[in-house]
Amino acid sequence: MSAMRQLDDLSALPVQSEWLNTILKGDCVAALEKLPEKSVDVVFADPPYNLQLDGDLHRPDQSKVDAVDNDWDQFESFGAYDAFTRAWLLAVRRVLKPNGTIWVIGSYHNIFRVGATMQDLGFWILNDVVWRKTNPMPNFRGRRFQNAHETLIWASRDQKGKGYTFNYEALKASNDDIQMRSDWLFPICTGGERLKDGNGNKLHPTQKPEALLARIMMASTKPGDVVLDPFFGSGTTGAVAKRLGRNFVGVEREQAYIDAAQERIAMVTPLDDADLGTMTSKRAEPRVAFVSLIDTGMMKPGTILYDSRKRWAAKVRADGTLSIGDKAGSIHRIGAEVQGLDACNGWTFWHYERNGGLTQIDELRRIVRVGMECAGA
Numbered sequence: 047m048s049a050m051r052q053l054d055d056l057s058a059l060p061v062q063s064e065w066l067n068t069i070l071k072g073d074c075v076a077a078l079e080k081l082p083e084k085s086v087d088v089v090f091a092d093p094p095y096n097l098q099l100d101g102d103l104h105r106p107d108q109s110k111v112d113a114v115d116n117d118w119d120q121f122e123s124f125g126a127y128d129a130f131t132r133a134w135l136l137a138v139r140r141v142l143k144p145n146g147t148i149w150v151i152g153s154y155h156n157i158f159r160v161g162a163t164m165q166d167l168g169f170w171i172l173n174d175v176v177w178r179k180t181n182p183m184p185n186f187r188g189r190r191f192q193n194a195h196e197t198l199i200w201a202s203r204d205q206k207g208k209g210y211t212f213n214y215e216a217l218k219a220s221n222d223d224i225q226m227r228s229d230w231l232f233p234i235c236t237g238g239e240r241l242k243d244g245n246g247n248k249l250h251p252t253q254k255p256e257a258l259l260a261r262i263m264m265a266s267t268k269p270g271d272v273v274l275d276p277f278f279g280s281g282t283t284g285a286v287a288k289r290l291g292r293n294f295v296g297v298e299r300e301q302a303y304i305d306a307a308q309e310r311i312a313m314v315t316p317l318d319d320a321d322l323g324t325m326t327s328k329r330a331e332p333r334v335a336f337v338s339l340i341d342t343g344m345m346k347p348g349t350i351l352y353d354s355r356k357r358w359a360a361k362v363r364a365d366g367t368l369s370i371g372d373k374a375g376s377i378h379r380i381g382a383e384v385q386g387l388d389a390c391n392g393w394t395f396w397h398y399e400r401n402g403g404l405t406q407i408d409e410l411r412r413i414v415r416v417g418m419e420c421a422g423a
């Protein structure tokens with residue numbers, strides 16, 4: 047991964063090495079025009095929330111709440127915010143690969159408008175994820191519920207967007223072998239992770255926790271992928287991408303945030319490749335037909351296959367089906383029928399005799415897969 051740079055001169059950037067792991071300075075709609083189309087794998091966008099704050103907010107002790115009142119979060123009307131949303135979503139859609147996905151985070155102030163625009167533009171929503179905050183700010187006026195979460199929308203580029211990355215097995219394994227749910231619990235960014243300016247104040251009002259970005263990248267990217275963040279802020283996306291062996295490209299308007307992000311990312315040490323392996327989903331692995339074991343000579347027609355306790359025995363036929371008595375069918379169908387079930391994974395159900403014991407035929411499938419990968423299949 048190359049050293050981090052800032053790009054001010056935004057002439058066209060057709061060559062990836064010119065913009066990979068850099069921050070483009072300027073308005074994201076204009077800056078993204080310079081990138082080639084279909085050049086990024088995943089987008090993470092944390093756009094202005096359009097918080098519509100009406101005057102200062104005070105705690106019961108009259109101290110002022112450090113709310114997001116920056117110019118970049120101000121829009122004249124909902125219409126102006128919608129036009130802005132449409133423009134940046136179109137810009138990121140052009141540079142997103144057809145099998146890419148996009149994450150957008152927001153609050154009740156903006157996320158419903160953003161979601162509707164995403165659907166209007168052809169993005170296909172895969173999930174909304176609730177980030178539940180373990181340490182949310184209280185509701186000081188006591189007139190509403192405490193606002194304790196933010197919402198993320200995860201969408202593919204198109205309705206028919208196939209082959210997007212979702213590391214289902216790895217997420218499940220990391221979650222005590224239980225499917226990862228769409229409600230995530232993380233603290234807001236505090237303590238040593240929170241960047242401070244020279245006066246000890248928050249450097250950026252909406253710095254996101256690294257754990258949130260890490261979950262997103264571990265779920266939807268592979269090592270080496272390119273993650274685009276069009277609202278880079280303090281560079282959380284860049285810092286996490288570098289640590290996790292992913293590439294990034296960020297866009298940010300404010301020089302102070304760019305400087306802080308550059309310094310932050312420079313301090314990050316990437317994890318070793320060996321620690322970055324992602325457990326692959328079986329569905330992502332190349333498909334192997336049972337008959338290819340016969341085609342490759344790994345299994346001879348006439349071989350007898352057994353279940354693990356040798357309750358059933360079926361014969362392999364030359365056409366890649368199994369027969370048992372007067373029944374014939376696929377390894378899955380025959381496995382299901384002998385057990386009286388609707389479905390069965392024949393690869394793990396059937397075994398062959400080897401060295402005096404039984405070995406799952408899935409072992410042979412693994413060997414075929416390795417051969418396919420070596421051949422670049």
Ligand SMILES: C[S@@+](CC[C@H](N)C(=O)[O-])C[C@H]1O[C@@H](n2cnc3c(N)ncnc32)[C@H](O)[C@@H]1O
Pocket residue numbers: 072073074075092093094095118250252253254255276277278279280281282283297298299300303
């Ligand atoms: C909600 S903050 C993102 C914070 C970031 N995720 C982090 O963890 O630090 C939005 C950022 O977008 C920037 N911004 C606002 N409008 C922009 C635009 N049109 N183009 C580029 N950046 C913009 C703001 O300066 C601000 O830093």
